Amino acid sequence: MNRLQKANDYIQENKHTVQSRPIYHFSPEIGWMNDPNGFVYYKGRYHLFYQYYPYDITWNDMHWGHATTENFIDWEHLPVAMANDKAYDANGCFSGSAIEKDGKLYLMYTGHIDPNMGFDRDEPEIAERQCVAISEDGVRFEKYQLNPVIGEKQLPEGYLICDFRDPKIVEADGVYYCVLSVRNTQRRGEIIMFKSEDLLEWTFHSSIYQSKFEENTLLECPDLFRIDDKDVLLFSEMPCDPEFAGEIQNKTVYVIGQMDFEKGHFLPESKGLLDYGQTFYAPQSTEGKEGERLLIGWMHRWHETAPPKEYGFNGMMSLPRKLDVKDGQLIQQPFIETDTYFSSIIADQHVQLDNGEELKFEGKPTGYMQVKIPTTSGKFEINLNKSGEKSTTVEVDIENNTLSLTSDYGNQGEIKVETLSVITQDEILLEIYLDLHSVELYLNSGEKVISFTAYDTDKGTDVVFGGTGVAPVGTAGQVPRPASFHLVYRD
Template identity: 30%
Template sequence: MNALTRDLIKLVDMTEEMMKEKEQKEGVDYREKLHLMPPVGWLNDPNGLCQLNGIYHTFFQYSPFNAEGGVKMWGHYTSKDMIDWEYQGVKLYPDQPFDCHGVYSGSTFIEDGKMYVYYTGNVKLEDGDFDYINTGREANTVLVISEDGKTFGPKKELMRNVDYPSDLTCHVRDPKVWKEGDTYYMIQGARTKEDVGQALIFESKDKINWKFRSRVESEKPFGYMWECPDYFEVDGTKILSASVQGLEGGVWDDRNVYQSGYFLINGSILEDYKLSEYMLWDYGFDYYAPQSFETEDGRRIHISWMGMPDCEEYTNLTIAEGWQHCFTFPREVFVEDGKVRQRPVRELQKRKTFVDKSTGMLKKDGYKVYDVNISGIQNNEFRTVIDEELILEYKNGRFEMHFTSQDKNSVSAGRGMRYVDVDKISSVEILVDKSSVEVFVNNGEYVFTTRFYPQKDSLTVEAAGAEIMMEEI
């Protein structure tokens, strides 16, 4: 451990302890019960998601010194059930020349009872006039190994910008590793010098020495950067997930500043592939940089940052409390009727307490953390109002999530409306935490996620002929 690491550990420990004391004295309004949050400061991308010897590990991009961001390190949570999480402290600090301006996003590959953690080491040069796109930035691929998920060995720099194709900008990042046969593959997001987004695939025989193999790209340019790429299979369906920056015009003008979605892969992603149209993982306000992993029982779990970078449209009231952002609740990804769907992990069912069951209409007040399932909706007649200002409804061929006020000090904190065109609404599940809402439409075919800041804790559901069941968590 070098002197810089020791100093960073002291500063982080002191900052987290000050936050604990502040919350004990002043209380907290919007700290979540089910969703992972930073102890203090800023949280963004989920990283290194995995399960090792029965224990779930979630790392996260962490800037503890400022609730509005800063130099990134990796914080760490563990859990036995993806419901109750225990904070384990910071595991990776920006303490080497090849990651001195941030331990950026990456993933964990499990083999032989070990965690092989790959991430992007970020370096921003200062001695010169740089645009930090084509000049002035280093994106270094780094490996660190852990045998227990608690202690980590020395960092090893595997690749630098000179090891990537020469037609790329300095923006190459977010490695995700998998294995086929006796070969390891790594996918990374990239931005070309022509401002075209794509993914790169590298291959290795030993997890250490990597060489460029191929690219994954759309037939026509699609955004200028594909961040956080993730490739996996679910029920025989091949999926390439990517968070795309630079989509403009048409429907994208009604979406978030950046998108997180996926392509279905026809053929082999390594060669002779064809990409489907791009489909969104989530149609709400707060969703970016998802990452997945496979559990030891074979499920594909998805977790995302419940936030949005470079967003000027809306904000989060928790900044005033000294922290910002959280993760989505872990979701199972599955395929049904040829469609990729999502649902809260099944472990949640064991934590629910029955509140009420009715047909057609339900009204409740005073609940902060709960799950509502509405099934058997008739004639697309559906409308839900949460805390009098957040409205979910089917109207004119669209499922909409919208707020009655866009004031930045209101329940919405500046959020307006998001929607998806859909012919029929049959079921809706609504998972509400203290400052977040996740909505699963038509058995998870469409999902909407948002932060919100309630004052009244009220709920009204109207759904013609539907069975409505509310459970507290």
């Protein structure tokens, strides 16, 4: 039996054993999932491929899982698209992208060779080369007979084949370009670009972005797209070598600027974080049905405690996010029909809480919360998943213009946003999406986003608001003003 058929048979025979999958965040039917791959709108549906190992809840030989959707809530799981069954991808079909050409769907991915499977890294034995698979129907894929299409022959001197991966294809003026992550001989990360007329014959074009030596970072999963009159480059950062693991946090960055495809030159103008949490990595974008730019990312915290083995799965995707550029900043808004999906309004009211006062809801495992906070308000807390003394706590401090998230679940430190808004306004808007194992918080219609995950089995469902009050500046000794907010809560 071939590896592809073996994987699909295993899924069908064992998927009924899986427990506690997220309600509205995408997750695999069974097994391990990481990076989103091949995110594309094709033949009337959104296709999402992903790094996948169906046989266990830990990372191993990477396959490409596959699912489609029309609304990002209801998903159809399709057969595994690719397994590591060729000499050039024997140890994994690593991350890549998808593009339509002449009605066919082309996948470009990294064929990974590592006899030790990453557990005892020996760089001279590791090779990563770029490969292509093609489909007439978007379901069954044939790997190109002349794979790999980008390897040692196309990679210039000064770069290491052991870390050369994650192709993202874009088209500009009838020419195909591919941005790739690579480690240079200084052992630091770069994003380089190749070009092609047919998706099969590729030549090196340029290096479009280089990390600084002192940053000690490796760059992964690049993406490049245009919104209005700006080009946006995304990449995920990780320590370039194990000795920097304590000082470099895995995170995802955007750089807004201008891309000159003909010259192969990217001019950065501004830079920022895609997500302030520690559970958003390797995102990939696509052009949506109406021409909008959509993004989806892997929600996973590095070195996170795995879910209970009896759950039978590990990994989930973020909500899709619609992207816009405003005042040099990337704006991200959830791209699901919130008002339709979360239909039961539990509360819709103006609330004021003095020191020590609480407002409590008997919530459910999933929900949506919208909180509007006047900038004249005091300090307050939102306790999510409250159970006894345990909760995930969001603290908003209007006086100091900060927001922090801490949790008794998931063994994670404080996440802090130092500036709530870059735009002067009369209120702060929080939108919180709560699922079985995650919290996604959007600040001021997507100016900033925080993602959080925890698989603890003892999480509660209550939601508690608490006011702590802050005295107006210059009025020491007077009665603190109350925490004030307008609340909508749905499940």
